[in-house]
Amino acid sequence: MSSTTSPSLIDMPDLALKEIFGHVGWKSLNTLRLVSKDLCNFIDIVKPKIRIDSLRIKLTPKSVQIELNSSLQKSKVEIHDNGNSTFAVSGTKKICQGSTPFLSVTMEILETLLSRQNGLIGKLQLEIDDKYTKGTNREFLEKFLKLLESIGPSLRVREIDLEGSGPQAFQLLARLDSKFLKKISISRAFMKLEEIRDTELMMLEQWKSAEQIRTFGYYFSVPIQEFFHFGIAEFHITEVSGDELAYLKEKYSNSTNFKSSTIHYSHLKDSKDLDQILGEPFENNVEFNEKTWYFKCADPDFALFLFFGRILFRFVRVPISKVPKEVSFN
Amino acid sequence: MSVENAPVVDVDEAAIPVEKKMYYRFESNDKKEFRVSELAIQQSETLNRLVEAMGYTSEDVENKPAIAIENIDGKTLKLVFQWCEHHKGEAIPVDDGSVPKIVEIPEFDAKLMDIDNGLLFKLIWAADYLNIVQLLNVSCKKVANMAQGKTPAQLRRVYLLPSDEEDEAAKRAAQEAQDPRAREVEEEFEERKRQGGNSFF
Numbered sequence A: 001m002s003s004t005t006s007p008s009l010i011d012m013p014d015l016a017l018k019e020i021f022g023h024v025g026w027k028s029l030n031t032l033r034l035v036s037k038d039l040c041n042f043i044d045i046v047k048p049k050i051r052i053d054s055l056r057i058k059l060t061p062k063s064v065q066i067e068l069n070s071s072l073q074k075s076k077v078e079i080h081d082n083g084n085s086t087f088a089v090s091g092t093k094k095i096c097q098g099s100t101p102f103l104s105v106t107m108e109i110l111e112t113l114l115s116r117q118n119g120l121i122g123k124l125q126l127e128i129d130d131k132y133t134k135g136t137n138r139e140f141l142e143k144f145l146k147l148l149e150s151i152g153p154s155l156r157v158r159e160i161d162l163e164g165s166g167p168q169a170f171q172l173l174a175r176l177d178s179k180f181l182k183k184i185s186i187s188r189a190f191m192k193l194e195e196i197r198d199t200e201l202m203m204l205e206q207w208k209s210a211e212q213i214r215t216f217g218y219y220f221s222v223p224i225q226e227f228f229h230f231g232i233a234e235f236h237i238t239e240v241s242g243d244e245l246a247y248l249k250e251k252y253s254n255s256t257n258f259k260s261s262t263i264h265y266s267h268l269k270d271s272k273d274l275d276q277i278l279g280e281p282f283e284n285n286v287e288f289n290e291k292t293w294y295f296k297c298a299d300p301d302f303a304l305f306l307f308f309g310r311i312l313f314r315f316v317r318v319p320i321s322k323v324p325k326e327v328s329f330n
Numbered sequence B: 001m002s003v004e005n006a007p008v009v010d011v012d013e014a015a016i017p018v019e020k021k022m023y024y025r026f027e028s029n030d031k032k033e034f035r036v037s038e039l040a041i042q043q044s045e046t047l048n049r050l051v052e053a054m055g056y057t058s059e060d061v062e063n064k065p066a067i068a069i070e071n072i073d074g075k076t077l078k079l080v081f082q083w084c085e086h087h088k089g090e091a092i093p094v095d096d097g098s099v100p101k102i103v104e105i106p107e108f109d110a111k112l113m114d115i116d117n118g119l120l121f122k123l124i125w126a127a128d129y130l131n132i133v134q135l136l137n138v139s140c141k142k143v144a145n146m147a148q149g150k151t152p153a154q155l156r157r158v159y160l161l162p163s164d165e166e167d168e169a170a171k172r173a174a175q176e177a178q179d180p181r182a183r184e185v186e187e188e189f190e191e192r193k194r195q196g197g198n199s200f201f
Helices: A014-024 A026-032 A037-046 A102-115 A135-151 A166-173 A205-209 A242-254 A274-278 B045-054 B058-063 B074-086 B107-112 B117-129 B133-145 B152-158 B164-178 B181-194
Strands: A054-060 A063-070 A073-082 A085-090 A093-098 A121-127 A157-163 A183-187 A194-196 A212-216 A218-220 A232-240 A260-268 A283-285 A290-296 A302-308 A312-319 B023-027 B033-037
Touching: A014 A026, A014 A037, A014 B117, A014 B133, A026 A037, A026 A063, A026 A073, A026 B152, A037 B164, A054 A102, A054 A135, A063 A102, A073 A102, A085 A102, A102 A135, A135 A166, A157 A166, A166 A183, A212 A218, A242 A260, A242 A274, A242 A290, A242 A302, A242 A312, A274 A290, B023 B045, B023 B058, B033 B074, B074 B107, B074 B117, B074 B133, B117 B133
Parallel strands: A054 A121, A121 A157, A157 A183, A183 A212, A194 A218, A212 A232, A218 A232, A232 A260
Antiparallel strands: A054 A063, A063 A073, A073 A085, A085 A093, A260 A312, A283 A290, A290 A302, A302 A312, B023 B033
């Protein structure tokens, strides 16, 4: 390279260009295609990898919204089913129109993005409409799972957020790389509660190795032990017993990765007095049937706080400095 | 450690280090000489292999001519060696796709790369040529960050890119410089096209 002339971006070696384009993000990559023919050709031929911070897919019976956050830049595309035709809109710009079915157009766009994903997706959010297993939802999920299968062994995602049914959560979780999945959020729209009775979901390696769980709209009729390993948890369990609470207390106070868990419950399984099992509470509000306890942790710098109320109980690991002076540990 | 204090030495500017480590001498294409520690050289796969193959003794590095790096100028090479000295002993990242690649630009590197874009591109080119993986990573990340929120016209300016028209003109000029008849042939071709005939073929 000459010492007198300044090189430009296009003079960079291919390896460096790929590295640069791997960081610019989807939006800037597409802007770069408009800069010059040479750059456009390079990008189209090399198809550089992109970073996906988050990908949100929202499905309705007649449209799909795809929101992408790539290298901190947001892009959005909507694909609409217009009867016999399909059109896609990005911002105010119509980017394509034709007779290809709208779910096929959606899959093409998703394939382009996911096959070029670099590293791992920060958050994958999938919102399926409230008809769950019917119509477009069913077709979409079939195609989407097939797409995930075709682009690699398993998708690397740090956080999954699914608004859908239990079986759909199982199908989707199974396609993700358990080594990278840290947080699972599953919910259902419009308060149509769903009961999960079998432990099929909990048998997945993805479930076992995740660090956080948040569920909404589900109630679990499974052993509470299936949730012990989560450092942060929020879920609804059908029944809980005093002995299970004592077991949770033991587990959490000896855990180093536990932070907090909020557990909604429908029934307290036995009528044993919690005071007998857990000791005398620190606070006891008889009117609202609410009690609190503080317990020692294995780590002397922390204590375990328990709130028990009519519909939920909450364990929180708190720094010892935050424990009221009046507390005496038994 | 500040950028200014990084232990890269232009021999005509500073004393020879007193440490008993081996310091290799390198010369840029504009005849600037640098002394670089053995450990710092390990950041560059290319230079590391080169010095290993040479098998220099501590006398050799003093008495033999400096190792010439013909494709890189002194200004760029100084930045390269400052970076290598600052990061000497650090593990060289391996990108085999098994773990997500996250590139953070440390403060020292950010200051080192606070330079004009032309020099930054030369630094990238040098990092690639000398196979300095982490320097290539951070410098490419820096260049990528410049693209955020820019229009095509702004990107053209930031990345020193010619427009297609300027590029065409430059290619034509280069072609003409090589073959002065090329322009005449092209004009002749255009003229025949204007006349509507294909007798040219």
